[in-house]
Amino acid sequence: MVSRKTNESMRLIVATFVGVVFGFFIGVSFPTFSLTKLNLSSSTLTTTDFKYTKHTKLSPSSSTHVQHPIGNNGTSANVTLKKIWVSSNPRGAERLPPGIVRAESDLYLRRLWGKPSEDLTSTPKYLVTFTVGYDQRKNIDAAVKKFSGNFTILLFHYDGRTTEWDEFEWSKQAIHVSVRRQTKWWYAKRFLHPDIVAPYDYIFIWDEDLGVEHFKAEKYIKLVRKHGLEISQPGLEPNKTLTWQMTRRRRDLEVHKETEEKPGRCNHPHLPPCAAFVEIMAPVFSRDAWRCVWHMIQNDLVHGWGLDFALRKCVEPAHERIGVIDSQWIVHQSVPSLRNQGEAQDGKTAWQGVRERCKKEWIIFQKRLSRAERAYFKQVNSTSH
CATH class of the missing domain: 3.90.550.10 (Spore Coat Polysaccharide Biosynthesis Protein SpsA; Chain A)
Structure with a gap:
């Protein structure tokens, strides 16, 4: 009888252990199993929490690894999102692929209908x-x-x-x-x-x-x-x-x-x-x-x-x-049509005020240009010695 009780105890222990292990594997595999069987549409699973890290400059080879919730076979998959940084692009467009950049425009009138190419x-x-x-x-x-x-x-x-x-x-x-x-x-x-x-x-x-x-x-x-x-x-x-x-x-x-x-x-x-x-x-x-x-x-x-x-x-x-x-x-x-677009001030007529500003602007422009040129040549001379 002692031997029989011992065998029954061992069987109980083994059964319990096997049940725990089996339950563990069932629990781990349950989410994948349930999503596959229920055949949910991908639109219900598109919300992903991405952390955004502000950066000022990236090399063209920079990339970030993100775990997407659904792969092609219904399992999780690792997706590599490559970062774009093209320093030769116009300022502000460095994150765009060069093939999409349109740095110039035009004044040609376009239709609201039909093919753009036509x-x-x-x-x-x-x-x-x-x-x-x-x-x-x-x-x-x-x-x-x-x-x-x-x-x-x-x-x-x-x-x-x-x-x-x-x-x-x-x-x-x-x-x-x-x-x-x-x-x-x-x-x-x-x-x-x-x-x-x-x-x-x-x-x-x-x-x-x-x-x-x-x-x-x-x-x-x-x-x-x-x-x-x-x-x-x-x-x-x-x-x-x-x-x-x-x-x-x-x-x-x-x-x-x-x-x-x-x-x-x-x-x-x-x-x-x-x-x-x-x-x-x-x-x-x-x-x-x-x-x-x-x-x-x-x-x-x-x-x-x-x-x-x-x-x-x-x-x-x-x-x-x-x-x-x-x-x-x-x-x-x-x-003198544009001159008459001014306003009379301080005892001066509209056109007199406009004419006076014209002369002031000429003096201001000459001074700015002269100062800018002197500053440039000064810098060039200082760096060449």
């Missing part, structure tokens, strides 16, 4: 902008008609009136930007970034008071290319408002790049205003020249006075790459 029936090669008020609509209408379908038309409205321009058929295809009481250089700095106007070979940034009876845009472009000009303007028909001899139309020339000025105005025959000089009323920039000029435009100096004397810094050699097209000429009508 949106554009034409891609204009040139851009012309006018800063306008509605009172000058007839003058602008005449000017726009001098530009072919090869040009994108962009109007900057300083008087806030845009819908009225739809009386002109071309206006319905033009781009209109309306901000009250601003100058064309204010608009240019904010809406003509080089990466936005990159598709255009040449950019015209013109005033509204230009007579264009003797001007043809396509012929102008041909002459610009022929003479290798990066910055140019049409010749001005001489009148009482002509300020500089450089921009005066020469009747016997196709193009000129230098002139003789009044005594004391020119420090060197290759420097403004005797050469490497155009005025800011009707400048035309190549794509490359505009990229430099845009960066030189000051954010707070809106009238652009003094800019024409500094344009030469954006092309080399400036006295050969900046010129005036004489055979395609215009008339400066000197309509």
Whole structure:
């Protein structure tokens, strides 16, 4: 009997041990078993708790291992999430694969329907902008008609009136930007970034008071290319408002790049205003020249006075790459429309206040440019010794 009780005790111990082990394995395998059998949709299992670690720079080979709750066979799986960091990408886009980065844009109009690849029936090669008020609509209408379908038309409205321009058929295809009481250089700095106007070979940034009876845009472009000009303007028909001899139309020339000025105005025959000089009323920039000029435009100096004397810094050699097209000429009508957008203050009329600020901005720009150049050369000299 003692032997029988001993055997029964051993069997009980063994059975208990086997039951515990079997239960353990059942418990461990139960979640996988139940999910597989119930065939739950993956949408109910997509919530995963990821910890985000802020980083400032990663190498292209950086990666993070994350355990995803469901593998292809219904089991847990380790997934490697590679991190992207491409230092050659534009600033702020380093985390994107280069193949998706689009650093440049355009001003081409797109449809709201159909295939994107079929949106554009034409891609204009040139851009012309006018800063306008509605009172000058007839003058602008005449000017726009001098530009072919090869040009994108962009109007900057300083008087806030845009819908009225739809009386002109071309206006319905033009781009209109309306901000009250601003100058064309204010608009240019904010809406003509080089990466936005990159598709255009040449950019015209013109005033509204230009007579264009003797001007043809396509012929102008041909002459610009022929003479290798990066910055140019049409010749001005001489009148009482002509300020500089450089921009005066020469009747016997196709193009000129230098002139003789009044005594004391020119420090060197290759420097403004005797050469490497155009005025800011009707400048035309190549794509490359505009990229430099845009960066030189000051954010707070809106009238652009003094800019024409500094344009030469954006092309080399400036006295050969900046010129005036004489055979395609215009008339400066000197309509003081923008000056009247000012406000009378301290006993000064609206136009007097605007004129005074123009002169102040010229002085400020000259000082800034001079200080910046001195600081640069000082740094270069200190590092070279």
